[in-house]
Amino acid sequence: DFVMTQSPDSLAVSLGERATINCKSSQSILNPSNNKNHLAWYQQKPGQPPKLLIYSASTRESGVPDRFSGSGSGTDFTLTISSLQAEDVALYYCHQYYSTPQTFGQGTKVEIK
Amino acid sequence: QITLKESGPTLVKPTQTLTLTCTFSGFSLSTRGLGVAWIRQPPGKALEWLALIYWDDDKRYSPSLKSRLTITKDTSKNQVVLTMTNMDPEDTATYFCAHTITTDWLGWFAPWGHGTLVTVSS
Numbered sequence: 001d002f003v004m005t006q007s008p009d010s011l012a013v014s015l016g017e018r019a020t021i022n023c024k025s026s027q028s029i030l031n032p033s034n035n036k037n038h039l040a041w042y043q044q045k046p047g048q049p050p051k052l053l054i055y056s057a058s059t060r061e062s063g064v065p066d067r068f069s070g071s072g073s074g075t076d077f078t079l080t081i082s083s084l085q086a087e088d089v090a091l092y093y094c095h096q097y098y099s100t101p102q103t104f105g106q107g108t109k110v111e112i113k
Numbered sequence: 114q115i116t117l118k119e120s121g122p123t124l125v126k127p128t129q130t131l132t133l134t135c136t137f138s139g140f141s142l143s144t145r146g147l148g149v150a151w152i153r154q155p156p157g158k159a160l161e162w163l164a165l166i167y168w169d170d171d172k173r174y175s176p177s178l179k180s181r182l183t184i185t186k187d188t189s190k191n192q193v194v195l196t197m198t199n200m201d202p203e204d205t206a207t208y209f210c211a212h213t214i215t216t217d218w219l220g221w222f223a224p225w226g227h228g229t230l231v232t233v234s235s
Contacts, residue, residue: 001176031218040221049209050160052223061223093160097219101175102150104160 002027002096006105012113019081021108023094028074031098038098041070041079044091044107053092054079086112115139117149117210117226124232125200131231135193135210142168142188148213149193150222151184153206161206166193167215202233 003026013019029038037057042050052061054070057077067082081088089112094105121133133151140147148167154160164184165173174182183196193210207230211222 034217036218038218042222049211049225049228050222051225052221055221055223095160095221097221100173100219101177102162102165102219104162106159 001101002029002099002103004094004096004103004105006092006094006108008108009106010109010111012111013081013084014113015086016083017113019084019088019110021079021092021094021110023072023077023079023105025075025077025096027099029096029098030074037073037077038096039070039072039077040095040097041068042093042095043088044093045089050093081110084110084112115212115224117212117224119208119210119226119229121208121229121231123230124234126235127201127233129200131195131197131200131204133195133197133208133210133229133231135195135226137191137193137210137212137226140212141191142166142186142193144168146215148215148220149186150211150213151193151195152209152211152222152225153204154209154228155203155206158206163197163208164195165213200233204231205233206231 007022039057041054044050058070091107117137150165151163166184181198207228209228211225213220
């Protein structure tokens with residue numbers, strides 16, 4: 001299985017400041033046949049289902065604010081919230097869809113400092 | 114607009130079989146490239162992918178649970194059904210279904226249903 005490891009497990013950031021979440025895959029999830037990284041990021045607020053933010057490592061889903069961005073390739077990926085807003089308090093998960101079984105990171109909790 | 118909704122029992126006893134139904138709208142599972150996945154989340158824990166079925170009836174299962182899972186679709190009813198046998202208290206979780214698209218490879222999940230909490234207890 002592809003093991004997805006997120007860091008940190010939690011972080012507290014001041015309003016308006018940058019939040020950075022890392023995700024490392026145990027194996028490369030860059031598909032050589034299409035040159036795409038099969039990595040998605042989701043946001044989950046309490047009592048709600050996960051919401052897709054980013055796919056293909058760096059493509060923002062329609063309607064997602066542009067303060068959210070994704071980067072990285074191969075095994076190392078980053079989700080950045082450029083200016084944290086109160087409504088961004090949530091759990092964030094990375095997800096590899098390169099190989100079955102598809103796997104998720106353990107989650108990163110983002111809070112306001 | 115695509116929506117999905119999970120339904121099924123909220124409480125099952127150990128060793129029983131769980132049957133969950135995902136009823137969706139806004140797409141058809143007869144459309145090439147589309148699929149529905151099941152993912153679960155134990156209370157306070159991370160997400161775990163369980164199974165996936167595609168428009169062409171291709172089915173994928175989590176290897177660790179494959180012997181206990183069956184996924185089927187009823188295209189005419191816009192439903193996907195997941196059965197899990199021999200339920201254990203460790204299977205207590207919120208179970209989500211989600212829409213997925215495959216083009217040349219596996220795809221991400223969006224949107225998700227709101228989930229249904231299943232508790233396994235005697």
